[in-house]
Amino acid sequence: MGVVHGEEMVLNIGPQHPATHGVLRLQVRTDGEVVSEVTPYLGYLHRCFEKHCENVTYEQVIPFTDRCDYLASMTNNFGYVVAMEGLMDIKVNERVEHIRVIMAELQRIASHLLGLGAFGLDIGAFTPFLHMLRDRERILDLFEMTCGARLLYNYMWVGGLSHDLPVGFVESTYRFLDYFEPKIDEFVKLLVHNKIFVERTADVGRLPQDVAISYGVSGPNLRASGQKWDLRKDDPYSIYDRFEFDIPVGEGGKGSVGDCWDRFYVRVLEMKESIKILRQALSSLPKEGDVYQSLPKKIRPPIGSIYKRTESPRGDLGYYIESDGTNIPYRLKMRSPAFTALSVIDEIAAGWLLSDVLAILGSLDIVLGEIDR
């Protein structure tokens, strides 16, 4: 960027800052505007989730999992419940499986809307953020209709669900899908192909594929770097293997493969795929079925351990559960996708300008609750 070097300035972005998605401190070493090193400091939101889980029963863990990634609570619950049912060998009935998939996909759309809107806000586009929040409100209304909560649901229980679907849910969801599909195209026109936005994000923060795998990056971030890997297709759990949907992969549409624009665009395309899955799941939803049918009387898993991964909107969410035969977990570890996504920031943000560092941070779509637990 030039041969003149002044003094290096050490700058703290955060912990209180409008652009970091939560309480995160980034210590940035800059020379003028060019950043030479980015060091994240975590732990401001550490709430001792894993230690708590060693003191409460298995059912009581579920509200705790909600609060880890508070923007995608349904998929957190889903991951835990799938792991526990694998450990205890419980099979749930068809209606429960379909409802779980419907809720998880709606949650995926809601989380992507917020992540994309916040990214636009960091770049300086104020309007798409508000449009996306307006659409997200409709999804939260659907959730509120079902279980009474807008953000932290405690909905999926080991062996079933907490509430059955209310009357009129299926019609409301169909109405929402019909309303929402054209909005994605409107949004694509407004922001995705906007020249200024493309200038800000294309070729910025390239994440090569092998670096991504070595850093454990997963989910849309990995798919944007060109690796076609989605747990719903490559390691299916629940009934995902019955639905037909594509996996969008970053192809360097407006720059190189794996830049911020790709990470952004992959999420937009994923929302469309989620709509496809939702339509299929809604049409094959069985009308009969008791959601409390397979709830065990007491959750006492056999002695052993399991590691199970599911696909959350941010990547692969893994639960490592070790049980010692009682009704309290012996050890529960949550492997969060945002933790691994944040670890890669030093690698890809060094050498860019200060505004780019914030753009890269926004494109990784992290949630501090999940990183710090």
Next chain:
Amino acid sequence: MTVDFIFDFLNQFFTSLAGNEFLLLVAILLPCVVLFGFITIYALVVIYTELKVSSFIQDKVGPMGQGVGIHAGKWGLLQPIADALKLLSKEDIIPSSANRPLFVLAPFMIFVGAFISFVALPFGDSIIIADLNIGIFYILGIGSLAVISLILAGWSSNNKWSLYGGMRSAAQIVSYEIPAGISLITVIMLAGTLNMQDIIIYQQGGIFNWILFDNPFIPVAFVIYFISALAETNRTPFDLPESESELVAGFVTEYSGMRYAFFFLSEYANMFVVSAVAATGFLGGWQSPFPNALNSPGWGVFWMMGKTFFLIFIMIWIRWTVPRLRVDQLMNVCWKVFLPIGLVNIFGVAIWTVLFG
């Protein structure tokens, strides 16, 4: 001109003091006080407009419910007054490690810079406080005063974020003055004078006599001037110095209460000044678009205000639609795109005028 008019009026009135310098002083200060009142009311109006226009664009409701006699209605007309009262009543915090004299000086300087450009703006046929014969040149020159005050604000806050904001802002304003000036040169070449009222009189005779439609190169100059004006007033897409999501609040991070209000006010005042200059130079000022109708002095004020507010509305519209540019892209656009096009423009206008009159 206004000052002459008032001086003559006072001369007739106070015949005993006729010709005295005291009357001259009153004749000068009176319009300035009126102008100050005008700026205050204008600020309230434009803040309300920005809130309402942004809420229409963003599909939200905006200010509502506070209005004299329209309490539960759809207009929140008292919102800007409430904002102003809130800012007045806030605690005045000066950081202990800040450079006190400069910290206090910066908001005043920037407001003074905006205010003294107002005295040269033509509001109507003979309604102008200082009819300088270097009108446009004077306004362009005063615009640079903002740079010093922004650097002062950024540096004296003793805060790395403010420093960043101040530096970026200085670079941006200084660079974008050049394309703005070059675009205005085309106007000056056609009108043949730097005097604001003479430029407007040159454009009399209806909409097709306006400089904008004179020459195919002029619309290009207009676009360049408008975008450079956006950059000079630190509006999105060039609002990097005060970008909310990156630098907290840029160079105004440490300012609170009335001092912050001054920065705020002067940004809106600057918007008015550059829109008025664009309206004068390109859109015919207080000339009515119909050749022979609606051109009394009262209508003149209406046309001038209308054109200026239309350009301000476009500025607000652009702010809420478009993301912001990065610093080096900003500089790129200025030096590598606008400057060459502006220079080519000057040649184009000159050659066209010579060939086609």
Next chain:
Amino acid sequence: MSTDQDKLITELVEKGLTGDMEPINSIEDRVLRSKAKAALAKAKRAAKSQETAEPKKKKSEEKSSDDLPSSVNLNEKIVYMINEKFSGSLANENTETHIQLKSDQWFEIATWLKSEPSLFFDSLQCQTGIDVGDNTLEARYNFHSMKHNHYTEIRIAVPRKEATIPSVEQIWRIADWFERETYDMLGIEFSGHRDLRRILLPDDWEGWPLRKDYLVQETYHGIVVPKMKEGWE
């Protein structure tokens, strides 16, 4: 599921494996058709993994769950290869769910695990530290290979007083932060780690929280640290 449906699905899967999709596609009942398709996909996957795994060298206990047969084969294969190359590093020969190693040659084994073409574990999925009681701490690594799509779990046990394991952060870069977290929570030191410091707790916190004998400190810089409540106090 009734046995009639069971038999029907097995038939359809057999026909599907030979390439004949007609019978499956002509079923009218949507639920049954999708179940048949899922069973077919599962059967195809199992067939593929049977081809890549070597036949069992030792007889081990039968597990009734569906996806263990291929991973038991894989674990045995890995154990066999480890015994050949790095003798003496296996802690015991049990390979049902995981491989138990000793900590001395871990760095070399890890490098080999990543580079060996038939294994190619290029992704460290999760690293868990756990206090198994008995004065032992364990670090458990879950690996996954993108190329071959197979998994394994490796456990390394160390004594509580001298908990040291060689660090693998140069091999899988995510181990950098995973090991810092395990160090932070359990106090296992990873030798060779370039920047081992606490990640979630403040740098001057005392104690290793996830150990079972952890006692919370009374105050931290003058702030009283609240105690964990037992039951519903």
